[in-house]
Amino acid sequence: MVRPPDTRQPDDTGCTILHADMDAFYACVATRDRPDLAGLPVVVGGGQRGVVLSASYEARSFGVGSGMSMTRARRLCPQAVVVRPEFEQLSAVSAAVMETFRSATSVVEPLSMDEAFLDVAGSLRRFGSPVAVARYLRERIADEQRIPCSVGVAPTAQLAKLASRRAKPDGLVVVPRHTVTAFLHPLAVDELWGVGEKTAEQLHRLGLRTVGDLAHTPVATLRRALGESLGSRLHAMAWGYDDRPVTPRRGPDEPEHSIGSDETFGHDVDDPEVVCRELLGLSTKVAARMRAAGVAGRTVTVKVRFADFTTITRSRTLREATNLTPEVYATAVDLFTRLGLQRARLRLVGVRVEGLVDAATAPRQLMLGARDHGWEDAERAVDKAVERFGGSTVRPATLISTGRP
DNA sequence: TCTGGGGTCCTAGGACCC
DNA sequence: TCTGGGGTCCTAGGACCC
Numbered sequence: 001m002v003r004p005p006d007t008r009q010p011d012d013t014g015c016t017i018l019h020a021d022m023d024a025f026y027a028c029v030a031t032r033d034r035p036d037l038a039g040l041p042v043v044v045g046g047g048q049r050g051v052v053l054s055a056s057y058e059a060r061s062f063g064v065g066s067g068m069s070m071t072r073a074r075r076l077c078p079q080a081v082v083v084r085p086e087f088e089q090l091s092a093v094s095a096a097v098m099e100t101f102r103s104a105t106s107v108v109e110p111l112s113m114d115e116a117f118l119d120v121a122g123s124l125r126r127f128g129s130p131v132a133v134a135r136y137l138r139e140r141i142a143d144e145q146r147i148p149c150s151v152g153v154a155p156t157a158q159l160a161k162l163a164s165r166r167a168k169p170d171g172l173v174v175v176p177r178h179t180v181t182a183f184l185h186p187l188a189v190d191e192l193w194g195v196g197e198k199t200a201e202q203l204h205r206l207g208l209r210t211v212g213d214l215a216h217t218p219v220a221t222l223r224r225a226l227g228e229s230l231g232s233r234l235h236a237m238a239w240g241y242d243d244r245p246v247t248p249r250r251g252p253d254e255p256e257h258s259i260g261s262d263e264t265f266g267h268d269v270d271d272p273e274v275v276c277r278e279l280l281g282l283s284t285k286v287a288a289r290m291r292a293a294g295v296a297g298r299t300v301t302v303k304v305r306f307a308d309f310t311t312i313t314r315s316r317t318l319r320e321a322t323n324l325t326p327e328v329y330a331t332a333v334d335l336f337t338r339l340g341l342q343r344a345r346l347r348l349v350g351v352r353v354e355g356l357v358d359a360a361t362a363p364r365q366l367m368l369g370a371r372d373h374g375w376e377d378a379e380r381a382v383d384k385a386v387e388r389f390g391g392s393t394v395r396p397a398t399l400i401s402t403g404r405p
Numbered sequence: 406t407c408t409g410g411g412g413t414c415c416t417a418g419g420a421c422c423c
Numbered sequence: 424t425c426t427g428g429g430g431t432c433c434t435a436g437g438a439c440c441c
Contacts, residue, residue, distance in 0.1 A: 067409090112441045194439065196438060196440080258413085260410090262411090263410085299433085312435080313434090313435060348410095352412095
């Protein structure tokens with residue numbers, strides 16, 4: 001369970017893992033070129049039914065936090081400046097930050113746009129210590145990107161993650177091996193990575209509030225209450241055991257497992273025609289993303305969220321993997337139609353394709369040949385046009401007519 | 406206070422095969 | 424005739440993360 005003994009010499013803290021995490025990333029990027037917003041409560045988000053994606057520390061002092069509905073955020077902090085996210089800018093900053101990480105070690109695992117695990121065991125000769133790597137990264141990102149980055153340094157990924165949270169804002173926290181249990185055991189159970197609202201509730205019902213409580217509960221009890229996997233994992237975590245390696249993220253050799261898209265309507269919808277039009281748009285987007293990634297998938301899943309927020313899914317596994325809009329769309333519409341909804345009010349619909357494999361090696365049924373190749377050519381043409389002219393300006397008119405009456 | 410959009414992983418039941 | 428497990432695939436739902 002403990003990390004295997006390392007032949008390279010870690011320093012005496014036993015720390016080889018860093019977790020680097022940008023503070024209030026979206027908000028910081030949005031305001032770094034806007035001195036007029038300095039010191040003001042800034043909230044990134046928006047939309048008719050949007051949520052807060054990121055809030056500046058000034059906004060947080062009013063109780064605003066990410067994930068919260070914008071309506072509530074505005075109520076808590078009416079003077080907040082609301083900024084729409086600029087995803088292209090954010091992606092560019094994120095890519096630059098990840099490059100900076102890779103300048104310190106090749107073992108970088110991005111977890112999202114604004115955070116990554118780094119295994120620095122191989123960089124110690126160059127930098128001297130893990131803390132030196134952390135300082136180097138924080139300085140470079142502050143210099144080059146003018147945004148703060150907090151770093152946790154610890155013997156395991158989970159601990160490094162907890163440490164970086166403790167380091168915020170704009171700090172550095174080290175958890176040497178001999179202090180692990182002293183660091184962990186006073187924490188509340190819901191601070192652990194993987195313990196959300198529901199699991200925390202369950203643990204509370206068992207009378208477990210701190211990580212120390214968790215550590216001193218028989219693992220069999222935890223497994224019974226939380227399931228085999230989570231029970232074992234939490235018990236191990238509570239003792240700082242974590243064999244999770246830092247794995248440089250998927251390359252072309254390891255495609256993603258699923259690609260999907262969903263959309264919340266501005267207002268609830270009960271018109272099947274509107275829903276099908278949305279399913280077409282989503283299928284078009286998902287199929288295009290699959291082709292761009294060079295993957296195809298066999299299982300198509302439709303998600304429907306009703307006005308009362310209850311959510312259901314329906315899926316079908318096709319005989320061959322596809323990345324063609326008409327196939328994805330036809331499956332999605334059929335799954336939706338079979339629900340037999342009588343003008344139920346819907347809040348959201350989604351389309352996702354799972355079981356992705358490399359499109360080049362995915363078996364295709366040759367019998368379908370002529371027709372499918374026609375579609376493939378058409379789709380390729382659309383992909384090219386979109387590449388050249390951008391965005392949603394191009395969409396084959398034929399697709400529009402494949403919708404059900 | 407009414408709750409986005411992108412994902413991942415786990416569980417559980419049933420079908421089917423050996 | 425009745426009773427077995429184990430493994431894999433499929434489907435649906437749910438928890439969690441940022």
